[in-house]
Amino acid sequence: MTRRQCTGEYKIKPIKKKVRELLGYPYPTRIPKGIFVEQWAGISTDEFHRAKDADVKYMHNRHPLIDMDWSRSDCIRYLTSLGLADTPKSSCLGCPYHGNAQWRRIRDTSPEEWADVVEFDAAIRKGNARANATGNTLLGEAFLHRSRVPLSDAPIDHVTAAEWAAIQQELTETAQDLDELESGVIDGCSPWACRGEVEPVQENFGLAS
Ligand code: SF4
Structure with missing residues (x-):
């Protein structure tokens, strides 16, 4: 496996750009202290180690599945109950x-x-x-x-x-x-x-x- 650029180029970079746009501070405008978005990421309890903070102050990461103590199996059970088992x-x-x-x-x-x-x-x-x-x-x-x-x-x-x-x-x-x-x-x-x-x-x- 060679070095990948995918996460940075295809996800984090565009997300940061969009968040700045939503906040009204496009790059390179400085974002004032206390202005931020809350971003939810679906990391379950069995991959707890993957739950990380964002690397910028204008984005606060939340992990609702961990807050609810949901594992991957809990998610699958829930999706199945909604008829979405093939997600x-x-x-x-x-x-x-x-x-x-x-x-x-x-x-x-x-x-x-x-x-x-x-x-x-x-x-x-x-x-x-x-x-x-x-x-x-x-x-x-x-x-x-x-x-x-x-x-x-x-x-x-x-x-x-x-x-x-x-x-x-x-x-x-x-x-x-x-x-x-x-x-x-x-x-x-x-x-x-x-x-x-x-x-x-x-x-x-x-x-x-
Ligand atoms: S960013 Fe996309 S291509 Fe890169 S590892 Fe994640 S799923 Fe795969």
Whole structure:
């Protein structure tokens, strides 16, 4: 997995821009002390460690599921009671942490979105355009699917022996790793609580604050 810019570029940066606009203080206007929005993020009790404060004073994060002491199972039970048992995890369409099941769901239920992710996968082959422009070229090629073949050809309908072997060689041989191939990472994604590893967004991307 290479370094990702997704959380910073696609979520935090646009959210901050919108919040500043809503508050009436577009960047680089200084926001007076005591002016802030309250932002709710759906982090459940079993992912307590992912509940974080915003990195700016004009946004206060709240975590209502934790306040209510709701776990992931509580959420699923509640959604099921409303007839929404199929609610997918929160994530971007072209997330490299998707498992085969998530790729299949996109392909089989939304041809337009599938075409979009296939196109996106082809577009990232040479890596990040900005990094390439500054001489930090990608060594090799980038792919969304772990098999490292174009998404349109990736073996999302089954897990081949070769794929298992490659995964076992590369990753820690734990049941969780193997399960992730099918189900994707267990976490959903929200600003300040990305699906993958913690990402030092501000330092990396020089976001407006
Ligand atoms: S879901 Fe999270 S980790 Fe995946 S692409 Fe989106 S921001 Fe990145």
